[in-house]
Every structure is written in structure tokens, then in C-alpha cells.
Amino acid sequence: MKGIFVMSEKTPNEFKGFDTTIIYDYTEYPDIVSGRCDNCGNAHFKSTVKDFIFIRECRNCGMKKSI
Ligand SMILES: [Zn+2]
Numbered sequence: 001m002k003g004i005f006v007m008s009e010k011t012p013n014e015f016k017g018f019d020t021t022i023i024y025d026y027t028e029y030p031d032i033v034s035g036r037c038d039n040c041g042n043a044h045f046k047s048t049v050k051d052f053i054f055i056r057e058c059r060n061c062g063m064k065k066s067i
Contacts, residue, residue, distance in 0.1 A: 015039050020062040023055060029065065039063040 018024070018039040032038050037045070042060035049055070054067045 014041075015061055018061075018063050020058075020064070023064040023066050026065050026067045037061060037063055038065075 016039050020039070024038075029038065033041070036043050037058040037060065039058065040061040040063070042058050044059040046057045046059055047054065048057065055064055056067055057064045
């Protein structure tokens with residue numbers, strides 16, 4: 001039982017595993033903490049409007065959500 005290497009400390013960041021390449025829908029994924037990123041907890045966002053849909057992008061991890 002000796003010598004088993006556990007990879008759990010190798011986590012590169014504290015992200016929760018949301019896919020930052022897709023845009024989440026706010027109605028399906030409302031903020032866990034209002035005004036904060038679900039993925040990393042950051043409160044700074046970049047806002048863009050695409051096809052009349054408001055996209056909120058996290059400045060830290062890049063997670064996107066349509067509101
Ligand atoms: Zn984030």
C-alpha cells in the first residue's frame with residue numbers, strides 16, 4: 001500500500017470545471033453567488049452583446065453566460 005501517488009494536489013487552479021468554450025444560459029445556470037463567477041468566484045466581468053443577447057464573460061477564467 002506504499003508509494004501511491006495522489007494527483008489531487010496537482011490542480012492548476014481553483015476552477016470548478018465549467019467549460020469556458022461554451023456560453024451557459026443564465027436561466028439554466030443562475031449564479032450560485034449573485035454577481036460572481038460560478039467557475040472561479042471572480043466578480044469582474046466583461047460584457048458583450050451578440051445578436052441582442054447579453055453575454056457576461058469572466059475576466060479571470062473566461063466562463064461565459066447569457067443573461
Ligand atoms: Zn471565472
